[in-house]
Amino acid sequence: MPLFFHKFRTALVLGALALVCSGFADSKPSVRELRDIANKMVRENQTPGVVALVVQKGKVIAEARAGVADLEHRVPMQRNSVHELASVSKQFTAVAVLKLIDQGKLKLDAKLADFVSKAPEPWSKITVEQLLQHTSGLPDYLGRSPNLTESSTTDQLLARIASLPLDSEPGTKWEYSNSGYMALGHIISRTSGKSFAAFIQDELLTPAGMKTARIANPLAIIPNRAEGYSRFGTAWVREQFVSPALSALGDGMVMASAEDLIAWHRYLVAGAGLSSTLRAKAWTRNTLPKAPSYGFGWGIERAGTRPRISHNGGWVGTSTMMVSDLEHDIALILLCNADAVDFSPLESAMRKFLP
Helix, strand or coil, X not given: CHHHHHHHHHHHXXXXXXXXXXXXXHCCCCHHHHHHXXXXXXXXXXXXXXXXXXXXXXXXXXXEEEEEEECCCCEECCCCCEEECHHHHHHHHHHHHHHHHXXXXXXXXXXXXXXXXXXXXXXXHCEHHHHHHCCCCCCCHHHHCCCCXXXXXXXXXXXXXXXXXXXXXXXXXXXXXXXXHHHHHHHHHHHHCCCHHHHHHHHHHCCCCCCCCEECCCCCCCCCECCCEEEECCEEEECCCCCCCHHHCCCCCEEECHHHHHHHXXXXXXXXXXXXXXXXXXXXXXXXXXXXXXXXCCEEEECCCCCEEEEEEEECCEEEEEEEECCCCEEEEEEECECCCCCHHHHHHHHCCCX
């Protein structure tokens, strides 16, 4: 199962980028179409619940909610239902790194080996910038079928990766790597002197006005949590348990509601508290041969100082998507509480609202 979700998360990122040139915005957008597709997804058991929002200048201009956030208690899916974001979380890790750079505590050319004891020699060539761009060559720890119930520390995970050869020479190839963002979470903690969760909360979630957002913890009591589900034959079952230690890494474990993500989008529109130089760097496309249009934690759908940026995510019990068009102040937010959901018809309909 872990290998499947590793591939699923990668496919979601690339799939989102592939939609850019498909011309969806040429058709007239319809709120009814969104609602019909969302209801069909639930009716056909593709997901227990779904919430989809199109937001312009802070106002919801189209909304589709269907199904439930909790199958046992039949709690309806709401805007304030709190979901695991999966790889949509990578943008938070990227912004946290950039905050530390703006504060003069970290540099893009800093080496991974400087933050890891007994790092192998090849890691001395891996930079923070390469980790952000998925060009570090680190093998993906999720592609090695780890035991997700095991309480592994970041140091232990890094030690396991260190025993493996690099997949490619640093800086020479783009390859989606959860290990890179897990390592960035480690660097954030080492540099800031706080836990990754505390730094994200203090420096990003609270300033952005994300009132219910937090780092994931399967053991915590979280009001309005959207319970995650997986398919087992024709039935729904609760998502696989993931160790709280693995739920607090930098590669994909922020939890937030659709309402929280509206606030996050508005924070990005306002500049996210980052210097214009770093924002421009984060939203610049990777130029390596055969690399997708990817910056620091986002797919770059349209480049420039006010770009359109996006990311999709999939993990046990969750499937997610967020697009931020910063020029026109439009956000697309899509959250499902099941894994392996094909939400491309709904995403396509949402993209019709983009200019």
